[in-house]
Amino acid sequence: MKPIIGVTMHSSERKxxxxxxxxQAVLQAGGIxxxxxxxxxxxxxxISxxxxxxLIGGHDIHSKFFGEDPIPMQGMVIEQRDESDFQVLQAALxxxxxxxxxxxxxxxLNVALGGSLYQDIPSQVNGAIQHAQKSARHEKIHRVVVKEGTQLFELIGSEVWTNSFHHQAIKEVGDGLMVTASTSDGIIEAIEHxxxxxxxxxQWHPEELAIKQDDASLTLFKAFVDACQK
Structure with a gap:
């Protein structure tokens, strides 16, 4: 039996x-x-x-969930989605x-475990590189360095070039989480527990790269689905 993968969704008005x-990435990796x-x-x-x-990408997380008022650059938030994602995640964990x-x-994942976010990288992080790329979604825009001795390192090695579509990022790391990868400007690009x-x-979008047969991205999805099979 192939494992069943619960996948969160975006929402917009009435849909x-x-x-x-x-x-497609889940299917390619052997999941349903x-x-x-x-x-x-x-x-x-x-969950049973x-x-x-x-947990997929999408709109900003409401700043109230990490104890901050919104700054002017905070994007669209959907509180119902935040609540759903947090509760489903906690039940899964x-x-x-x-x-x-x-x-x-x-x-x-970070906020659910007590961490916080930069609400807007360009205005809050000095010397930040481009994290909201203007290129096609499958183009790799910047390098990510992976820490040795981590699960991520075992899966994809010491560094990888990734795509990037975000203006928020992890600031304070949540309880029990390990930082496993970052970019040259210090932005946290991966975590694990x-x-x-x-x-x-x-922090990047391996699903966009997996369907282009990118080895590292396929490896991540296959490792996830394999873990779901056990």
Missing amino acids: FEINDTYI PLCFPHITTGIEEF KIDGLL KRDLPVFAVCRGHQV PDYTFCLGV
Whole structure:
């Protein structure tokens, strides 16, 4: 039986949606994607029916969830999505289900465990490089250096070139999380939690690269789906 991967979704006025690249990346890795809307009830029942959780990218996280007022550069927030992502994530961690968190999902993982964010990299981080690329989504825009002795290092090696579509980033790291990769300007690009079977967050978008047969990106999705199979 192929593992069932619960996949979060975007929302806009009166509809839920998801980029097809997430679905294709899960399928390529051997999983069955089960996309679900924002939920705050019936979460335990839902979690009991999946083998792993994929937290996808999307809008900004409301600054109130890490104890700050919004600065002028904060983008669109959807509080219902924040609440759903946090609650589903906590339920998944409680069961030690494998979690793979991408871009916004990487930030959700950090905030859910007590961390905080830069609300806007260009205005809050001196010397920041470009993190919101203007190139096509599959183009690799900057280098990420990976720390030795981490799960991420074992999977993809010491460095990787990645795509990048964010203006927020991890500031204070959440409880129990390890920083596993960063860019030359010090922005945290990956985190993992060693107390769980598989709990990994990346700030870039490997789903866009996986469908282009990028080795490192495919490796991440396959490792996640393999962990869900066990």
